[in-house]
Amino acid sequence: MSDFTSNFWEIYVAGITLVSIIACLVLLIITGKMKASTAGDNTTGHVWDGDLREMNNPLPRWWSYMFVITIVFSLVYLVLYPGLGSYPGTLGWSSAKLHADEVAKGNAQTAPIYAKFMSMPPEQVAKDAQAMAIGERLYSNNCAQCHASDARGNKGFPNLTDGDWLHGGTPEKIKETLLGGRNGNMPPMAAAVGSSDDVKNLAQYVLSLSGSPHDSTRAALGKDKFAVCAACHGPDGKGMQAVGSANLTDNIWLHGFGEKAIVEMINNGKVNVMPAQAEKLTEAQIHVLTSYIWGMSNK
Numbered sequence: 001m002s003d004f005t006s007n008f009w010e011i012y013v014a015g016i017t018l019v020s021i022i023a024c025l026v027l028l029i030i031t032g033k034m035k036a037s038t039a040g041d042n043t044t045g046h047v048w049d050g051d052l053r054e055m056n057n058p059l060p061r062w063w064s065y066m067f068v069i070t071i072v073f074s075l076v077y078l079v080l081y082p083g084l085g086s087y088p089g090t091l092g093w094s095s096a097k098l099h100a101d102e103v104a105k106g107n108a109q110t111a112p113i114y115a116k117f118m119s120m121p122p123e124q125v126a127k128d129a130q131a132m133a134i135g136e137r138l139y140s141n142n143c144a145q146c147h148a149s150d151a152r153g154n155k156g157f158p159n160l161t162d163g164d165w166l167h168g169g170t171p172e173k174i175k176e177t178l179l180g181g182r183n184g185n186m187p188p189m190a191a192a193v194g195s196s197d198d199v200k201n202l203a204q205y206v207l208s209l210s211g212s213p214h215d216s217t218r219a220a221l222g223k224d225k226f227a228v229c230a231a232c233h234g235p236d237g238k239g240m241q242a243v244g245s246a247n248l249t250d251n252i253w254l255h256g257f258g259e260k261a262i263v264e265m266i267n268n269g270k271v272n273v274m275p276a277q278a279e280k281l282t283e284a285q286i287h288v289l290t291s292y293i294w295g296m297s298n299k
């Protein structure tokens with residue numbers, strides 16, 4: 001309610017609420033006092049199905065009182081709790097405050113546990129069963145949607161369990177990845193390589209680097225063209241973690257395997273973003289997650 005720019009609507013809705021409640025009460029009183037015209041034998045004169053006649057008995061007392069109780073309850077509720085426009089209620093209760101209190105309580109409970117983990121190096125945290133149970137939860141809630149629930153990744157989303165790292169697999173590098181995110185960026189390279197045949201030959205050469213099935217004549221023709229790739233992937237194609245370029249010799253293919261996939265990478269390039277977690281998670285949570293991720297490929 002307080003989100004409106006003027007208070008017209010909150011007064012309007014509060015007015016409707018109060019008028020409706022009072023209208024119920026008035027209706028109850030009026031119908032309680034009204035006498036229907038009866039045909040002398042205490043029926044209303046309505047007859048159905050030949051002989052089914054409607055009696056004119058008043059509502060049972062307890063029934064009427066129940067209506068009155070609901071009306072009193074609603075008025076008491078509206079005094080105690082926020083329900084009328086921006087009026088906060090005498091108890092000062094709000095769902096936002098309830099949530100904040102519960103979060104604070106939860107944080108206070110977990111603070112000593114996290115403090116313990118913060119004082120331990122990641123290699124040691126990775127051996128702590130309780131920390132790993134927490135890490136698994138954090139992973140499921142924040143990472144599984146991209147890296148898959150078993151952390152083995154998917155096309156475009158790296159496998160975190162295989163010991164193959166674009167940006168580095170030491171605890172320091174993993175933490176850096178989580179805190180600041182990563183931006184894997186390969187520019188379109190076709191213009192620097194040459195004709196579409198040159199691009200295909202180069203793709204065959206890239207396949208040869210990992211000993212994958214390839215056409216060796218065409219790979220030999222493409223070899224020289226790799227010079228323009230070496231700046232990022234290294235002269236031997238093993239990749240450079242400082243620029244986050246992939247290792248092309250290991251038969252692990254983040255963006256697909258085969259000539260077609262590699263030609264596509266050369267022609268179109270790729271921007272692949274790992275979102276930063278520093279704003280979403282606490283430092284301690286990132287510390288535990290770092291240990292969890294590191295632990296998966298360092299069993």
Ligand code: HEC
Pocket residue numbers: 139142143144145146147156157158160164165166167168169174177178182183184185244272273274275277289293
């Ligand atoms: C929106 C999708 C997305 C989410 C969510 C996400 N990631 Fe990533 N992550 C990526 C992508 C894409 C990359 C690859 C970046 C690149 O190509 O350079 C990546 C890269 C990484 C890397 C570096 C891998 C390497 O080889 O160096 C790590 C570690 C990682 N993510 C861990 C996590 C963890 C832990 C979480 C949960 C807190 C998480 N990610 C959440 C998409 C995501």
Ligand code: HEC
Pocket residue numbers: 166183184185186187189193202206226228229230231232233243244245246247248252253254255256262265266270272
């Ligand atoms: C400016 C740096 C840069 C240059 C130059 C560059 N690359 Fe890349 N390349 C990258 C990065 C970074 C990635 C990882 C993309 C990601 O994070 O997902 C990549 C990924 C790839 C992949 C995907 C690997 C996989 O696992 O699926 C292939 C194939 C590739 N590059 C081939 C080439 C070839 C061939 C050339 C030369 C024509 C080249 N690259 C030039 C930076 C570069």
